Amino acid sequence: MDELTLRPWGSGDLPLLHRANAPAMTSHLNGSETDAQVEERHARYLRLNASGEAHMSVILEGGLPVGSIGFWPVRWRDADAWETGWFVLPEAQGRGIAARAVALVVAQARAEAGARRMLTAFPGVDNAASNAVCRRAGFAQVGSLVEEFRGASLEINEWVYDLGEAASGNA
Numbered sequence: 001m002d003e004l005t006l007r008p009w010g011s012g013d014l015p016l017l018h019r020a021n022a023p024a025m026t027s028h029l030n031g032s033e034t035d036a037q038v039e040e041r042h043a044r045y046l047r048l049n050a051s052g053e054a055h056m057s058v059i060l061e062g063g064l065p066v067g068s069i070g071f072w073p074v075r076w077r078d079a080d081a082w083e084t085g086w087f088v089l090p091e092a093q094g095r096g097i098a099a100r101a102v103a104l105v106v107a108q109a110r111a112e113a114g115a116r117r118m119l120t121a122f123p124g125v126d127n128a129a130s131n132a133v134c135r136r137a138g139f140a141q142v143g144s145l146v147e148e149f150r151g152a153s154l155e156i157n158e159w160v161y162d163l164g165e166a167a168s169g170n171a
Contacts, residue, residue, distance in 0.1 A: 002062030004100045006069065006108075009045040009056040016058065016065055017042050020087045028127035030150040048072065055108060059088065059101045066092035069101045071109050073116065081118040081160075082109045086133075098130070102137040110163045119161040122147075124154055134159040 017038050019025075026032045033041070048054035054072035058065050067088035074083040084105050088097045109119045123130035125144055134141070139159035146155050 004097060004104070005060045005063075006057035006101065006104050007060060008049055009058060009068070009070070011046060013045075013058055013065070013068075014039065014042045016068060016089075019089055020068070024090065025087060028124040028130070030152045030154055033150070045070070055105075055112070057105075059086070059097060061092060061095075061097060066097055067101065069098075069105055071105055071119065074120065076118065076120050076160075079118065080116045081120050082112075082116050082163075083120045083122070084109070085121065086130075093129070098133045099136045102133055106137065106161060106163070117162065117164045119163055121159040121161075122156040123159070125157050126155075131157055131159075137161065 018035075021032045021038050023032055045054070045056040049056050054070055056070035056072075057068065059067040059069055067086060069084065069086035071082045071084040074081050076083070084102065086098055086101055086105075088101075106119060109116075119139075121130075121134050121139060123134065125131075131141075134157075139161045141157055141159050143158045144155060145158065146153050148154070149156075
């Protein structure tokens with residue numbers, strides 16, 4: 001198994017977002033974005049990392065980019081929390097990369113926690129792979145709800161990881 005690392009999102013990472021914008025990669029997200037929306041997402045990642053407001057990273061396996069993961073502040077159930085989200089390119093899926101990247105983000109979020117004691121994730125209810133990643137990483141499913149996302153309703157599961165709990169080895 002190649003070493004998995006995270007590095008901060010950089011100015012040359014726009015092609016990674018374009019690859020992730022393919023229909024097969026966005027079917028659980030109400031579809032693809034326009035090129036302009038992808039470019040704005042890239043600019044937002046750079047801006048949020050520069051300000052320290054978010055932690056957006058490229059997932060590297062053996063030094064090669066295979067996806068992205070990040071975490072950013074949210075208000076969840078009347079509490080300050082972190083939210084995480086990720087993608088792994090098709091050719092790298094099925095090897096546990098997302099779960100390993102989530103474990104790295106759990107450690108980062110725990111170090112950055114401050115008043116934010118929870119890490120949340122909200123995969124679509126029909127996204128079996130991402131829901132399995134949450135389960136394997138030690139998140140607890142606490143509900144589901146319907147949100148507006150990319151101009152349409154999206155039913156999502158609510159997963160939460162208590163950053164205050166001692167590391168259990170699951171993440």
